[in-house]
Structures are given as structure tokens and as C-alpha cells.
Amino acid sequence: MHILKKRYLAVHFDPVNACNLRCKMCYFTDKDYVKKTKGIFPVEDLPLLGKALLRRALKFQIGCGKEPTLYKDLAKVIQLGKDYQVPYISMTTNANLIEKEELKNWCQSGLDEITVSLHGTVKETYEEMMGKGDFQKFLQTLRYITEVKEEFPDFQLRVNYTFNEDNFNELVQFWSVFERIKVDVLQIRPIKKLGNTTYSNFSIEKILPNYQVVCDLLKKECKERKTTLMAPSLKQLQTDVSTASILHDFAYVYTSPTDFYKEDFEWKKESYDEYQNRKGFQKKIIGLLFSSNKKLQRLLSQKLNYEIV
Numbered sequence: 001m002h003i004l005k006k007r008y009l010a011v012h013f014d015p016v017n018a019c020n021l022r023c024k025m026c027y028f029t030d031k032d033y034v035k036k037t038k039g040i041f042p043v044e045d046l047p048l049l050g051k052a053l054l055r056r057a058l059k060f061q062i063g064c065g066k067e068p069t070l071y072k073d074l075a076k077v078i079q080l081g082k083d084y085q086v087p088y089i090s091m092t093t094n095a096n097l098i099e100k101e102e103l104k105n106w107c108q109s110g111l112d113e114i115t116v117s118l119h120g121t122v123k124e125t126y127e128e129m130m131g132k133g134d135f136q137k138f139l140q141t142l143r144y145i146t147e148v149k150e151e152f153p154d155f156q157l158r159v160n161y162t163f164n165e166d167n168f169n170e171l172v173q174f175w176s177v178f179e180r181i182k183v184d185v186l187q188i189r190p191i192k193k194l195g196n197t198t199y200s201n202f203s204i205e206k207i208l209p210n211y212q213v214v215c216d217l218l219k220k221e222c223k224e225r226k227t228t229l230m231a232p233s234l235k236q237l238q239t240d241v242s243t244a245s246i247l248h249d250f251a252y253v254y255t256s257p258t259d260f261y262k263e264d265f266e267w268k269k270e271s272y273d274e275y276q277n278r279k280g281f282q283k284k285i286i287g288l289l290f291s292s293n294k295k296l297q298r299l300l301s302q303k304l305n306y307e308i309v
Helices: 031-036 044-057 074-083 100-109 123-129 135-151 168-177 208-224 234-239 244-249 274-279 280-289 295-301
Strands: 009-015 057-062 088-093 113-116 158-161 185-190 227-230 252-255
Touching: 009 044, 009 274, 044 057, 044 074, 044 135, 044 252, 044 274, 057 074, 057 135, 074 088, 074 100, 113 135, 135 158, 158 168, 168 208, 185 208, 208 227, 208 234, 244 252, 244 280
Parallel strands: 009 057, 009 252, 057 088, 088 113, 113 158, 158 185, 185 227
Antiparallel strands: none
């Protein structure tokens, strides 16, 4: 039985190691981190990236912490996923550099979804958290996306709201601010400490008493607008672990100008199929299926599950 011969990989790709903003909750405010991560993925290596990974990709995620719209050959990256018939191609961006015509070009190239990062529903909070972010530009980009969705009705808009003790309560006015924006998915997620960030309050204790009330309000409003809400339950928020994390190393692949999945993966010479055969992935996964609950508990990590409404 070849359990690894179908599409199952989530391939996450940062074409540039740079960001145009300095989000206070992002590790790109860590000067030591920035020094280590300079670079642009060579456009001539894109075919090798596709050959190595995309045949097994179930999802091709472009932009995973850095800003993909800084990459001038972004349409070629999207087209690469399309050429390999990846079922879902998504991009995550802070949405401060997008123009309407290039957005249409990405949709024509095969982009299925755009995820925009949001850290506040009012100008003061948004611009405080996003450093050089421009709230009016952000709103204009969302209007562009809504207009483009009329021409490409299957194109999806996801808003990813990272919350902390300073911006959580602003979620109650989300729909009054974005009432005319066609949001397909609203995802809310708690702040995580990833490196040395300017923002230093990683506690969510003050949020917990009011969390369910805000989530219930969002559920009601999202249902009225036919928007999918993704939010951790209160219990998930407090436990912060997921059994899905056990398979993370087998199903998640990250690559950038300076990192390519595993150090011993010779991606310019071998495909992912050849690598997983060489490393005996199938045998390891079968072994996990028969592992004791005690062993599986030791393998759990902080990968948050979401309730989907």
C-alpha cells in the first residue's frame, strides 16, 4: 500500500526574505533574524521547485511570514502551481502593495485565494501594530478584491485576524468596518511568540472571560453574510495542542531563498517522492498508526485546531 503516492503536501513558499512593513507582532522586528534571512528566490530555479515538490502538493501557499508581493515574478510562481495542477493556490499578504490590475493578473494565472493579515479594525490600532502600514490603503485593497471577485466568482478572500489583549475587543465592530467587503472566510487566531518581536504582551488571560461572547457575536454575523468563521474554541485556546501536529513533518514543506524543507533534501537533484522513499517516510507513518497513546501524547505540539462555522 503506497499511502504517500497521492497529493497530501501543504507546500509553503516565501519567494523573498523581506517585508515592506514592520508588524509589531511579527518576528521581522527582530533585527538579528532579519540579518540572517536576506535573499530572493531565483526565478530560474522555479521549475526545479515545481519538479521537486508540486506533484504531491494539495495546497500551494505563497507567503508564510514574509511579504510575497515584493517578488516581481509572482505571476510565474502562481502559474507554476497551475502547471502542476495543484488543487488550491493561496497567497498571504499584508495587502499594502497590491494594485487592481496585478490582482486580476494573479487570478488569471490561477490564484484561488488571497489571505490578508489584519491586526485591528480601527486606523489607530492597525497602524500602531503594522508599523508603516496604511489603513486606507488596506481598505482600498479589500475593495479591489471585492471588485475582482465579481469577474472571478470562485476567487476567495480570507481575513486572518491575529488577536491580543490590545485588539481583541475590536472584533465586535469588524462587520461595521468591512460591511461592503465580500469576505469568504474570517479566521481569528491568538498571538504567538515567534522570535523577538516589538510587541511583548503574549498573555491572553484578559481575553478569556469575554472570548465566547465575542465569538458568538461573530458566528451570528458571519452566518448572516454567508462567511465561514474559523476560530479556536475556548477549550482549544486554553489547551493549545493538536493531534494533527503529529503528521506535521510529513505533510508540511517550507521553502524560501535560504531554507528548503530538510537540510538533507537535495531538491535540485531529487523529487520529494525520491526523498521520502530514501528516508522511509511510509514506514514511519505506519509506525505512528500503531503507536501507544502515551507515545503520541509526547509528540503533540502547539498547532492550534479551529472550529469551522
